[in-house]
Amino acid sequence: MRRADRLFDIIQALRVAKAPLTAAELATQLEVTVRTVYRDIATLQARRVPIEGAAGLGYMLRQGFDLPPLMFTLDEIDAILVGAQLIQRTGDPGLQAAARSVLSKVTVALPDHLRHHLDVPPIYVSPFGASVPSSIDLNDVRQAIRSRQKMAIDYIDGDGVETKRIIWPLAVAYFIEATLVCGWCELRQDYRHFRADRIKSGQLLGETYPADDGRLLQDWLTQVGQPQPERMRESSGGKK
Template sequence: MRRADRLFDIIQILRSSRRPLTAAALAAELEVTVRTVYRDVATLQARRVPIEGAAGIGYVLRRGFDLPPLMFTTDEVDAVAVGARLVRRLRDAKLRKAADSVLSKVMAVLPEALRTSIEQPAFYVSDGDAVTPTGVDLAGVRGAIRASRKMRITYVDDQGRRTDRTIWPIAMAYYVDVTLIGAWCELRSDYRHFRVDRIATSSVLDEAFPADNGRLMAEWLALRKDRPGVPL
Protein backbone atom coordinates (compact mmCIF):
# COMPACT_ATOMS: atom_id res chain seq x y z
CA MET A 1 0.00 0.00 0.00
CA ARG A 2 1.28 3.47 -0.85
CA ARG A 3 1.99 5.65 2.18
CA ALA A 4 -0.43 8.31 0.91
CA ASP A 5 -3.18 5.67 0.78
CA ARG A 6 -2.31 4.52 4.30
CA LEU A 7 -2.49 8.06 5.69
CA PHE A 8 -5.88 8.47 4.06
CA ASP A 9 -7.06 5.17 5.55
CA ILE A 10 -5.96 6.20 9.05
CA ILE A 11 -8.14 9.30 8.81
CA GLN A 12 -11.08 7.26 7.52
CA ILE A 13 -10.75 4.65 10.27
CA LEU A 14 -10.53 7.28 13.02
CA ARG A 15 -13.44 9.24 11.55
CA SER A 16 -15.72 6.18 11.60
CA SER A 17 -14.69 4.98 15.06
CA ARG A 18 -16.86 5.78 18.09
CA ARG A 19 -14.01 5.35 20.57
CA PRO A 20 -10.26 6.00 20.75
CA LEU A 21 -8.18 3.50 18.81
CA THR A 22 -4.75 2.37 19.92
CA ALA A 23 -1.82 2.19 17.56
CA ALA A 24 -1.99 -1.60 17.87
CA ALA A 25 -5.62 -1.61 16.68
CA LEU A 26 -4.76 0.66 13.74
CA ALA A 27 -1.76 -1.48 12.88
CA ALA A 28 -3.89 -4.63 12.82
CA GLU A 29 -6.47 -2.94 10.58
CA LEU A 30 -3.84 -1.65 8.15
CA GLU A 31 -1.59 -4.73 8.36
CA VAL A 32 1.49 -2.70 9.27
CA THR A 33 3.68 -2.42 12.35
CA VAL A 34 2.82 -0.29 15.37
CA ARG A 35 5.97 1.74 14.75
CA THR A 36 4.67 2.58 11.26
CA VAL A 37 1.39 3.80 12.75
CA TYR A 38 3.25 6.04 15.20
CA ARG A 39 5.18 7.62 12.31
CA ASP A 40 2.07 8.04 10.17
CA VAL A 41 0.05 9.64 12.97
CA ALA A 42 2.91 12.03 13.70
CA THR A 43 3.02 12.96 10.01
CA LEU A 44 -0.73 13.65 9.94
CA GLN A 45 -0.53 15.74 13.11
CA ALA A 46 2.34 17.74 11.58
CA ARG A 47 0.06 18.41 8.59
CA ARG A 48 -2.54 19.88 10.97
CA VAL A 49 -4.92 16.93 10.86
CA PRO A 50 -6.63 17.21 14.29
CA ILE A 51 -5.74 13.78 15.69
CA GLU A 52 -5.68 13.80 19.47
CA GLY A 53 -4.22 11.23 21.83
CA ALA A 54 -0.89 9.57 22.37
CA ALA A 55 0.94 6.27 22.20
CA GLY A 56 -0.45 3.77 24.70
CA ILE A 57 -3.67 5.74 25.18
CA GLY A 58 -5.32 5.78 21.80
CA TYR A 59 -6.15 8.24 19.06
CA VAL A 60 -9.32 10.10 18.10
CA LEU A 61 -10.09 12.46 15.24
CA ARG A 62 -11.56 15.74 16.43
CA ARG A 63 -15.20 16.05 15.40
CA GLY A 64 -15.97 18.26 12.42
CA PHE A 65 -12.85 17.40 10.45
CA ASP A 66 -13.38 16.11 6.95
CA LEU A 67 -11.30 15.47 3.88
CA PRO A 68 -11.79 17.29 0.60
CA PRO A 69 -14.30 15.44 -1.62
CA LEU A 70 -13.22 12.72 -4.01
CA MET A 71 -9.99 11.69 -2.32
CA PHE A 72 -9.42 8.20 -3.69
CA THR A 73 -6.91 5.44 -3.11
CA THR A 74 -5.61 3.48 -6.09
CA ASP A 75 -7.86 0.53 -5.23
CA GLU A 76 -10.87 2.86 -5.02
CA VAL A 77 -10.06 4.30 -8.44
CA ASP A 78 -9.89 0.77 -9.85
CA ALA A 79 -13.23 -0.05 -8.19
CA VAL A 80 -14.86 2.98 -9.81
CA ALA A 81 -13.40 2.15 -13.21
CA VAL A 82 -14.40 -1.53 -13.08
CA GLY A 83 -17.84 -0.76 -11.66
CA ALA A 84 -18.63 1.81 -14.34
CA ARG A 85 -17.65 -0.64 -17.06
CA LEU A 86 -19.68 -3.45 -15.50
CA VAL A 87 -22.75 -1.20 -15.70
CA ARG A 88 -22.55 -1.49 -19.49
CA ARG A 89 -23.53 -5.15 -19.19
CA LEU A 90 -26.90 -4.22 -17.69
CA ARG A 91 -28.30 -2.89 -21.01
CA ASP A 92 -29.76 0.10 -19.19
CA ALA A 93 -29.06 3.16 -21.32
CA LYS A 94 -29.63 5.72 -18.57
CA LEU A 95 -27.48 3.85 -16.06
CA ARG A 96 -24.71 3.57 -18.65
CA LYS A 97 -24.90 7.30 -19.35
CA ALA A 98 -24.79 7.97 -15.61
CA ALA A 99 -21.75 5.69 -15.21
CA ASP A 100 -19.92 7.55 -17.99
CA SER A 101 -20.78 10.82 -16.25
CA VAL A 102 -19.34 9.49 -12.98
CA LEU A 103 -16.09 8.60 -14.73
CA SER A 104 -15.88 12.08 -16.25
CA LYS A 105 -16.40 13.74 -12.86
CA VAL A 106 -13.81 11.53 -11.22
CA MET A 107 -11.33 12.21 -14.02
CA ALA A 108 -11.77 15.95 -13.55
CA VAL A 109 -10.54 15.90 -9.95
CA LEU A 110 -8.02 13.06 -9.93
CA PRO A 111 -4.31 13.86 -9.75
CA GLU A 112 -2.41 13.09 -12.91
CA ALA A 113 -0.72 10.06 -11.35
CA LEU A 114 -4.09 8.33 -10.82
CA ARG A 115 -5.82 9.50 -14.00
CA THR A 116 -4.17 6.87 -16.17
CA SER A 117 -5.85 4.16 -14.05
CA ILE A 118 -9.13 5.23 -15.64
CA GLU A 119 -7.88 6.41 -19.05
CA GLN A 120 -5.80 3.28 -19.66
CA PRO A 121 -6.99 0.66 -17.15
CA ALA A 122 -4.95 -2.52 -16.76
CA PHE A 123 -8.02 -4.73 -16.99
CA TYR A 124 -10.74 -5.73 -19.44
CA VAL A 125 -14.48 -5.98 -18.77
CA SER A 126 -16.45 -7.88 -21.41
CA ASP A 127 -19.71 -6.53 -22.79
CA GLY A 128 -21.51 -9.73 -21.77
CA ASP A 129 -24.30 -11.61 -23.53
CA ALA A 130 -27.39 -10.01 -21.99
CA VAL A 131 -30.24 -9.24 -24.37
CA THR A 132 -31.34 -5.60 -24.55
CA PRO A 133 -34.92 -5.46 -23.21
CA THR A 134 -37.44 -3.94 -25.61
CA GLY A 135 -40.67 -4.27 -23.66
CA VAL A 136 -39.70 -2.37 -20.53
CA ASP A 137 -37.91 0.87 -19.67
CA LEU A 138 -35.47 -0.03 -16.91
CA ALA A 139 -35.20 3.58 -15.76
CA GLY A 140 -38.99 3.58 -15.46
CA VAL A 141 -38.83 0.42 -13.33
CA ARG A 142 -36.31 2.03 -10.99
CA GLY A 143 -38.57 5.07 -10.73
CA ALA A 144 -41.57 2.88 -9.94
CA ILE A 145 -39.59 1.14 -7.18
CA ARG A 146 -38.61 4.46 -5.61
CA ALA A 147 -42.19 5.81 -5.84
CA SER A 148 -43.87 2.50 -4.79
CA ARG A 149 -46.06 2.54 -7.90
CA LYS A 150 -47.64 -0.54 -9.44
CA MET A 151 -46.78 -1.75 -12.95
CA ARG A 152 -48.78 -3.56 -15.58
CA ILE A 153 -46.74 -6.01 -17.63
CA THR A 154 -47.24 -8.68 -20.24
CA TYR A 155 -44.87 -11.49 -19.40
CA VAL A 156 -43.67 -14.36 -21.59
CA ASP A 157 -42.36 -17.39 -19.69
CA ASP A 158 -39.76 -19.92 -20.86
CA GLN A 159 -42.55 -21.94 -22.55
CA GLY A 160 -43.71 -18.97 -24.59
CA ARG A 161 -46.91 -18.49 -22.57
CA ARG A 162 -48.07 -14.88 -22.16
CA THR A 163 -49.83 -13.53 -19.07
CA ASP A 164 -50.95 -10.04 -18.12
CA ARG A 165 -49.98 -9.14 -14.58
CA THR A 166 -50.11 -6.24 -12.16
CA ILE A 167 -47.00 -6.22 -10.02
CA TRP A 168 -45.57 -4.26 -7.12
CA PRO A 169 -41.91 -3.73 -8.09
CA ILE A 170 -39.68 -3.99 -5.03
CA ALA A 171 -36.11 -4.40 -6.29
CA MET A 172 -33.85 -4.95 -9.28
CA ALA A 173 -31.61 -8.04 -9.14
CA TYR A 174 -28.56 -7.88 -11.41
CA TYR A 175 -26.85 -11.13 -12.34
CA VAL A 176 -23.99 -11.61 -14.81
CA ASP A 177 -26.15 -11.60 -17.92
CA VAL A 178 -29.70 -11.48 -16.57
CA THR A 179 -31.59 -8.65 -14.90
CA LEU A 180 -34.64 -9.48 -12.79
CA ILE A 181 -37.42 -7.44 -11.25
CA GLY A 182 -38.32 -8.68 -7.77
CA ALA A 183 -42.00 -7.99 -7.18
CA TRP A 184 -45.25 -8.95 -5.53
CA CYS A 185 -47.51 -10.40 -8.22
CA GLU A 186 -51.24 -9.76 -7.79
CA LEU A 187 -52.08 -12.61 -10.19
CA ARG A 188 -50.18 -15.21 -8.11
CA SER A 189 -50.64 -13.49 -4.72
CA ASP A 190 -46.98 -14.15 -4.03
CA TYR A 191 -43.50 -12.84 -4.69
CA ARG A 192 -42.16 -13.48 -8.17
CA HIS A 193 -39.09 -12.62 -10.24
CA PHE A 194 -39.44 -11.37 -13.81
CA ARG A 195 -36.63 -11.40 -16.35
CA VAL A 196 -36.63 -8.03 -18.08
CA ASP A 197 -35.88 -9.63 -21.45
CA ARG A 198 -39.14 -11.63 -21.20
CA ILE A 199 -41.36 -8.62 -20.60
CA ALA A 200 -43.25 -7.95 -23.84
CA THR A 201 -45.01 -4.74 -22.74
CA SER A 202 -45.08 -2.67 -19.60
CA SER A 203 -46.42 0.53 -18.10
CA VAL A 204 -46.13 2.29 -14.76
CA LEU A 205 -49.54 2.86 -13.18
CA ASP A 206 -50.68 5.86 -11.18
CA GLU A 207 -51.80 3.53 -8.38
CA ALA A 208 -49.34 3.16 -5.52
CA PHE A 209 -48.77 0.12 -3.33
CA PRO A 210 -47.98 0.18 0.41
CA ALA A 211 -44.22 0.07 1.00
CA ASP A 212 -44.84 -0.69 4.70
CA ASN A 213 -41.57 0.88 5.86
CA GLY A 214 -39.39 -1.69 4.14
CA ARG A 215 -41.42 -4.78 5.06
CA LEU A 216 -41.80 -5.88 1.42
CA MET A 217 -38.07 -5.52 0.82
CA ALA A 218 -37.27 -7.51 3.96
CA GLU A 219 -39.67 -10.29 2.96
CA TRP A 220 -38.25 -10.39 -0.56
CA LEU A 221 -34.68 -10.66 0.75
CA ALA A 222 -35.75 -13.47 3.08
CA LEU A 223 -37.40 -15.21 0.13
CA ARG A 224 -34.13 -15.21 -1.81
CA LYS A 225 -32.52 -17.13 1.07
CA ASP A 226 -35.38 -19.51 1.84
CA ARG A 227 -36.55 -20.21 -1.71
CA PRO A 228 -33.55 -19.82 -4.06
CA GLY A 229 -35.38 -21.78 -6.75
CA VAL A 230 -38.31 -19.39 -6.92
CA PRO A 231 -39.79 -19.47 -10.47
CA LEU A 232 -38.81 -16.78 -12.92
Protein backbone atom coordinates in the same frame (compact mmCIF):
# COMPACT_ATOMS: atom_id res chain seq x y z
CA MET B 1 -0.16 2.74 5.77
CA ARG B 2 0.63 6.44 5.71
CA ARG B 3 -0.75 8.41 8.64
CA ALA B 4 -2.71 10.70 6.30
CA ASP B 5 -4.41 7.63 4.78
CA ARG B 6 -5.14 6.27 8.25
CA LEU B 7 -6.76 9.53 9.36
CA PHE B 8 -8.91 9.49 6.24
CA ASP B 9 -9.91 5.85 6.89
CA ILE B 10 -10.94 6.71 10.47
CA ILE B 11 -13.26 9.43 9.17
CA GLN B 12 -14.68 7.05 6.56
CA ALA B 13 -15.29 4.33 9.15
CA LEU B 14 -17.09 6.78 11.45
CA ARG B 15 -19.17 8.18 8.57
CA VAL B 16 -20.69 4.80 7.69
CA ALA B 17 -20.99 3.44 11.23
CA LYS B 18 -24.54 3.01 12.53
CA ALA B 19 -23.40 3.11 16.17
CA PRO B 20 -20.40 4.54 18.03
CA LEU B 21 -17.13 2.73 17.28
CA THR B 22 -14.67 2.02 20.05
CA ALA B 23 -10.96 2.57 19.64
CA ALA B 24 -10.50 -1.21 19.78
CA GLU B 25 -12.90 -1.71 16.84
CA LEU B 26 -11.13 0.98 14.83
CA ALA B 27 -7.75 -0.50 15.69
CA THR B 28 -8.88 -3.90 14.41
CA GLN B 29 -10.13 -2.41 11.12
CA LEU B 30 -6.95 -0.40 10.58
CA GLU B 31 -4.57 -3.06 11.91
CA VAL B 32 -2.91 -0.68 14.36
CA THR B 33 -2.76 -0.39 18.14
CA VAL B 34 -5.51 1.15 20.24
CA ARG B 35 -3.00 3.73 21.43
CA THR B 36 -2.42 4.80 17.81
CA VAL B 37 -6.16 5.25 17.31
CA TYR B 38 -6.39 7.45 20.40
CA ARG B 39 -3.59 9.67 19.04
CA ASP B 40 -5.23 9.86 15.61
CA ILE B 41 -8.63 10.74 17.07
CA ALA B 42 -7.02 13.53 19.11
CA THR B 43 -5.29 14.82 15.98
CA LEU B 44 -8.54 14.88 14.01
CA GLN B 45 -10.39 16.62 16.83
CA ALA B 46 -7.60 19.22 17.02
CA ARG B 47 -8.15 19.83 13.29
CA ARG B 48 -11.83 20.55 14.00
CA VAL B 49 -13.20 17.29 12.62
CA PRO B 50 -16.44 16.92 14.67
CA ILE B 51 -15.76 13.56 16.29
CA GLU B 52 -17.67 13.06 19.51
CA GLY B 53 -17.18 10.44 22.21
CA ALA B 54 -14.59 9.28 24.67
CA ALA B 55 -12.23 6.41 25.41
CA GLY B 56 -14.14 3.31 26.48
CA LEU B 57 -17.48 4.64 25.20
CA GLY B 58 -16.84 4.86 21.48
CA TYR B 59 -16.66 7.60 18.88
CA MET B 60 -19.06 8.94 16.28
CA LEU B 61 -18.93 11.62 13.60
CA ARG B 62 -21.41 14.45 13.87
CA GLN B 63 -23.91 14.40 11.01
CA GLY B 64 -23.41 16.88 8.18
CA PHE B 65 -19.61 16.71 8.07
CA ASP B 66 -18.29 16.54 4.50
CA LEU B 67 -14.86 15.42 3.44
CA PRO B 68 -12.80 17.44 0.95
CA PRO B 69 -12.52 16.08 -2.62
CA LEU B 70 -11.16 12.53 -2.58
CA MET B 71 -7.97 11.22 -4.10
CA PHE B 72 -7.86 7.67 -5.39
CA THR B 73 -5.15 5.02 -5.20
CA LEU B 74 -4.33 2.96 -8.31
CA ASP B 75 -6.16 -0.02 -6.84
CA GLU B 76 -9.25 2.16 -6.28
CA ILE B 77 -9.05 3.45 -9.86
CA ASP B 78 -8.87 -0.16 -11.10
CA ALA B 79 -11.90 -1.04 -8.97
CA ILE B 80 -13.87 1.85 -10.48
CA LEU B 81 -12.85 0.80 -14.00
CA VAL B 82 -13.86 -2.83 -13.47
CA GLY B 83 -17.16 -1.80 -11.88
CA ALA B 84 -17.97 0.59 -14.73
CA GLN B 85 -17.14 -2.02 -17.35
CA LEU B 86 -19.20 -4.67 -15.59
CA ILE B 87 -22.18 -2.30 -15.66
CA GLN B 88 -21.92 -2.35 -19.46
CA ARG B 89 -22.99 -6.01 -19.20
CA THR B 90 -26.25 -5.33 -17.37
CA GLY B 91 -28.45 -4.44 -20.33
CA ASP B 92 -29.54 -1.29 -18.45
CA PRO B 93 -28.87 1.76 -20.67
CA GLY B 94 -29.57 4.19 -17.82
CA LEU B 95 -26.94 2.64 -15.56
CA GLN B 96 -24.52 2.34 -18.47
CA ALA B 97 -24.79 6.08 -19.13
CA ALA B 98 -24.35 6.78 -15.41
CA ALA B 99 -21.21 4.62 -15.34
CA ARG B 100 -19.71 6.60 -18.23
CA SER B 101 -20.54 9.82 -16.39
CA VAL B 102 -18.81 8.54 -13.24
CA LEU B 103 -15.67 7.71 -15.23
CA SER B 104 -15.62 11.18 -16.77
CA LYS B 105 -15.94 12.80 -13.32
CA VAL B 106 -13.18 10.60 -11.91
CA THR B 107 -10.94 11.49 -14.86
CA VAL B 108 -11.40 15.22 -14.21
CA ALA B 109 -10.63 14.76 -10.50
CA LEU B 110 -7.36 12.90 -11.08
CA PRO B 111 -3.99 14.64 -11.34
CA ASP B 112 -2.14 14.38 -14.65
CA HIS B 113 0.20 11.61 -13.51
CA LEU B 114 -2.77 9.32 -12.76
CA ARG B 115 -5.07 10.36 -15.59
CA HIS B 116 -3.20 8.25 -18.16
CA HIS B 117 -4.28 5.19 -16.19
CA LEU B 118 -7.84 5.88 -17.37
CA ASP B 119 -6.88 7.01 -20.87
CA VAL B 120 -5.40 3.61 -21.72
CA PRO B 121 -6.69 1.36 -18.94
CA PRO B 122 -4.93 -1.97 -18.32
CA ILE B 123 -8.31 -3.48 -17.49
CA TYR B 124 -10.55 -5.56 -19.74
CA VAL B 125 -13.98 -7.02 -18.98
CA SER B 126 -15.81 -9.19 -21.50
CA PRO B 127 -18.71 -7.23 -23.04
CA PHE B 128 -20.95 -10.31 -23.08
CA GLY B 129 -24.01 -9.83 -20.93
CA ALA B 130 -27.76 -9.46 -20.71
CA SER B 131 -29.62 -7.98 -23.67
CA VAL B 132 -31.24 -4.57 -23.45
CA PRO B 133 -35.02 -5.06 -22.95
CA SER B 134 -36.94 -3.66 -25.89
CA SER B 135 -40.33 -3.00 -24.29
CA ILE B 136 -39.60 -1.68 -20.81
CA ASP B 137 -37.32 1.07 -19.56
CA LEU B 138 -35.29 -0.12 -16.58
CA ASN B 139 -35.00 3.51 -15.52
CA ASP B 140 -38.77 3.37 -14.90
CA VAL B 141 -38.37 0.21 -12.84
CA ARG B 142 -35.67 1.75 -10.66
CA GLN B 143 -37.80 4.89 -10.27
CA ALA B 144 -40.75 2.71 -9.21
CA ILE B 145 -38.56 1.06 -6.57
CA ARG B 146 -37.39 4.41 -5.19
CA SER B 147 -40.89 5.91 -5.09
CA ARG B 148 -42.76 2.68 -4.15
CA GLN B 149 -44.95 2.91 -7.24
CA LYS B 150 -46.93 -0.04 -8.49
CA MET B 151 -46.38 -1.15 -12.08
CA ALA B 152 -48.71 -2.81 -14.56
CA ILE B 153 -46.90 -5.22 -16.88
CA ASP B 154 -47.75 -7.61 -19.68
CA TYR B 155 -45.52 -10.65 -19.32
CA ILE B 156 -44.78 -13.66 -21.52
CA ASP B 157 -43.06 -16.54 -19.74
CA GLY B 158 -40.69 -19.12 -21.21
CA ASP B 159 -43.62 -21.29 -22.32
CA GLY B 160 -45.20 -18.43 -24.25
CA VAL B 161 -48.03 -17.89 -21.75
CA GLU B 162 -49.03 -14.22 -21.50
CA THR B 163 -50.41 -12.71 -18.32
CA LYS B 164 -51.18 -9.22 -17.04
CA ARG B 165 -49.76 -8.38 -13.65
CA ILE B 166 -49.68 -5.56 -11.15
CA ILE B 167 -46.43 -5.74 -9.23
CA TRP B 168 -44.73 -3.89 -6.39
CA PRO B 169 -41.14 -3.58 -7.67
CA LEU B 170 -38.60 -4.24 -4.93
CA ALA B 171 -35.29 -4.93 -6.66
CA VAL B 172 -33.53 -5.41 -9.97
CA ALA B 173 -31.21 -8.44 -10.18
CA TYR B 174 -28.50 -8.26 -12.84
CA PHE B 175 -27.15 -11.61 -14.02
CA ILE B 176 -24.96 -12.34 -17.03
CA GLU B 177 -27.73 -14.17 -18.86
CA ALA B 178 -30.68 -11.98 -17.92
CA THR B 179 -31.97 -9.06 -15.87
CA LEU B 180 -34.80 -9.84 -13.44
CA VAL B 181 -37.38 -7.45 -12.05
CA CYS B 182 -38.22 -8.71 -8.57
CA GLY B 183 -41.31 -7.78 -6.60
CA TRP B 184 -44.62 -8.65 -5.00
CA CYS B 185 -47.21 -9.85 -7.51
CA GLU B 186 -50.82 -8.96 -6.70
CA LEU B 187 -52.11 -11.75 -8.97
CA ARG B 188 -50.13 -14.51 -7.25
CA GLN B 189 -50.04 -12.87 -3.81
CA ASP B 190 -46.39 -13.80 -3.55
CA TYR B 191 -42.93 -12.73 -4.61
CA ARG B 192 -42.19 -13.21 -8.30
CA HIS B 193 -39.29 -12.60 -10.67
CA PHE B 194 -39.78 -11.37 -14.23
CA ARG B 195 -37.17 -11.44 -16.96
CA ALA B 196 -36.93 -7.89 -18.27
CA ASP B 197 -36.60 -9.06 -21.88
CA ARG B 198 -39.94 -10.90 -21.58
CA ILE B 199 -41.89 -7.93 -20.23
CA LYS B 200 -43.81 -6.79 -23.30
CA SER B 201 -45.10 -3.58 -21.78
CA GLY B 202 -44.77 -1.77 -18.49
CA GLN B 203 -46.49 1.24 -17.04
CA LEU B 204 -45.97 3.17 -13.84
CA LEU B 205 -49.24 3.48 -11.94
CA GLY B 206 -50.24 6.47 -9.85
CA GLU B 207 -50.82 4.20 -6.87
CA THR B 208 -48.08 3.50 -4.36
CA TYR B 209 -47.70 0.36 -2.31
CA PRO B 210 -47.54 0.60 1.49
CA ALA B 211 -44.44 1.93 3.21
CA ASP B 212 -43.05 -0.86 5.36
CA ASP B 213 -39.57 0.30 6.43
CA GLY B 214 -37.95 -2.23 4.11
CA ARG B 215 -39.74 -5.29 5.52
CA LEU B 216 -40.96 -6.46 2.09
CA LEU B 217 -37.45 -6.32 0.69
CA GLN B 218 -36.04 -8.07 3.74
CA ASP B 219 -38.70 -10.79 3.50
CA TRP B 220 -37.85 -11.30 -0.18
CA LEU B 221 -34.13 -11.53 0.64
CA THR B 222 -34.90 -14.07 3.37
CA GLN B 223 -36.75 -16.22 0.84
CA VAL B 224 -34.10 -16.13 -1.88
CA GLY B 225 -31.07 -15.90 0.42
CA GLN B 226 -28.04 -14.51 -1.39
CA PRO B 227 -29.61 -13.80 -4.79
CA GLN B 228 -28.48 -16.45 -7.28
CA PRO B 229 -29.96 -17.29 -10.70
CA GLU B 230 -31.02 -20.80 -9.67
CA ARG B 231 -32.87 -19.44 -6.62
CA MET B 232 -34.68 -16.78 -8.59
CA ARG B 233 -36.69 -18.63 -11.20
CA GLU B 234 -38.82 -16.40 -13.35
CA SER B 235 -42.58 -16.16 -12.91
CA SER B 236 -44.71 -18.39 -15.10
CA GLY B 237 -48.32 -18.33 -16.20
CA GLY B 238 -49.14 -21.13 -13.78
CA LYS B 239 -49.39 -20.75 -10.02
CA LYS B 240 -45.83 -21.66 -9.24
